[in-house]
Amino acid sequence: MSSGHQIKLYTTIDKLLYREALLYQLLLEPKIDLVGEARTGVETLSELKGSSANMLIIEEDLRDNDGLTISEMALLENPSLTILLLVDNPISQQRLSIYLDSGIKSIISKTQSIKDLVKAIFYIQSGQVYIDGEQFRKQEQCVSLEQQLFYELSTREQEVAQLIAQRITISEIASRLGISNKTIHTYKERIFVKMGFERLPELMLFMQRLINKREL
């Protein structure tokens, strides 16, 4: 999996709210440059020609044409374009075969998490096909896995995690618990690594969900 160069991403998603929510997340990735966006397939095809995009994320269910057809048209022009198709629900292996046969490199369902999408983006950047096992698994496993990981943390780590999630500064946490800043930093790193988080909002969302569950 080569990861040398910048990903120049073009995004084709019809609904603005969804598209923006996605783009705000992708903006945080330093290796991804957002070079264009569109709502329809026709717009995409006319803009792709002149753009520097090397990757396209496109919805299957577009207003004017289906994502598969637009992808095929785009690949005719530029066979090196890496395409990721966004579908509404997990698809059958038969449909998967059709998409892959047409040159699409990965299919992600909107029922999956943003992390799955980002992971797929990085796997396919050099042109490899990436099929996500998540598509074929039952859904329940994801959230409970994170919970399991949380309870495997030490008591101290769990404590620190909760405080970090409340956006309390490292120094404040250090003074509250009577330990050094450096130790808190070490805890923080360990927590993020063990839980598989990359950014603070992920920890915050997880903690909030945990609280919500407890209150039920």
Add this chain to the structure above:
Amino acid sequence: MGTKSIDQKPLVLYQYENARDRDIFESQFGRDFTIIYSESDDETLRNLRQSPDCLFLDMGNLKTVLSSSIFKSPEQVALNIPLFLLGNNIHIDTIADLLKARETIKCYSKPYDSNLIRSDVFTAKVNVKLLSSSYTGVRSKNVEPAGTSDSKSPSVLIVDDESLATKYLIKQLNRINSNISVLMAENAEQALAMIHDPDMNVAVIISDQRMPGTKGNELLNEVQRSYPHIVRILTSAFQEVDVAIGAINEGRIFEYLKKPWDATQINLLISDALVEHRRYCDDLIRDENNLLSEHQRVIEQRQDALRAEIVKETNGPFCIAVLEEFFILLSSMTSTKITASKLRANKEMDLDVQIVSNFKDELAFWLRDMEGLKLLDDNSKDRIKTEIARLLQLELDDNDSDLLSSDLDDSERQLVLYTLSVLDVLLTSSNLDRSAFELLTKECGAEVLTMGLSKIKVFVHLLSPISSVTKSLLEHQSALYSVLAIHSLLGDRFQWFCVNDELKIEIYLGNPEGGSRELI
């Protein structure tokens, strides 16, 4: 869409030596695959009869794999089940040897990335061809059919930044065999430029790994994507095992060559590579031809079924005549990619039955109301055309029926409203609206409502390979049919043109000077 039974998990045959390895494998993949465990070559050979989607060999030492009976067994070779090798400390020599022995092989050095392995197994299950060297999802416009490239003999391209050494090698090669044309490039950009040039007819590329700018494995990767039939060879003076493994797994190279080379060795390699190239091209062309002829068969049946259905519903020749024109138009358009999986899906889901009955439903307007519309006189046609043009220029939708002039009778009103809705469907599909129409005065003095530079694009149509029957496809196609029908009714007052799959419509407001309609 039809409901399908739950897709089965991939069936994986896993041979191991070490119980601990087995446990790790199970914990990683037990959820996602159905695993058959095997501890010996014999067991594996027996289990091969269950036709697993792939075979994993988890041995400490990959060298033993090469000499194992699994590798050489005729059953295994015949079944061509993809081989996935898991190993510790894979040695570069082993990799080169493995490549020589097999086509579909993947190597994972421990600790492996389980996501990648999972993905490769699913790929093997869903479409094993995706794992092979010469396959890619892209239409092979770069492949020449056998026989037409007689004028240009295939050439070999060597990419290396050490140009002096390369020139020397080429001289030696020419001395051994003057028949093969050997080209040279110093970096990836030059190499790609030569590959893009059809006159060069590059059939084999030998690239060094370490070059300034784009590295050898990245270049070969890129070549694989756009020109999968070009045989790819990576060379290096350094023991870059990870790079080699990546090149095998991702770039699907033919061979990995260690430097220093000698000319005799390279010459033999080139001969083998050219044979492989011929094989790739023949396979690609044969597959395409098979797909093309099957698709032809499908669309001929589809047309017959549509004709039969339309004949049943109507008692006049009008709709049928338009249908024939419609078929001629669609046949002149390019089709989206014909792939084996689309054809299979079409057959399995019996899509043509859906296509025919749904399309017939979309054409209800024509099939039911034709009688009233056929008997239009010239004045009637003029009124209709004028009203359509007038409402188009107002650029409002929704209020059409309120705005209609009271000069028209019921059937005329019907046709006007229907035409406007048809035009709206076509315009929206190409991201346009009624403002695309503008008034123009032609040289002959006639006023025309044209689309200017805007065009209605048609990407997929009823004679394309269809893998799902969507509402938008049916609406769009019935709108296209309607355009032809409306022209049939109104004559030259309402014209259409289609060039390069792009449709334009014109409405003549003054008396047309016998405007001609171009087909294609």
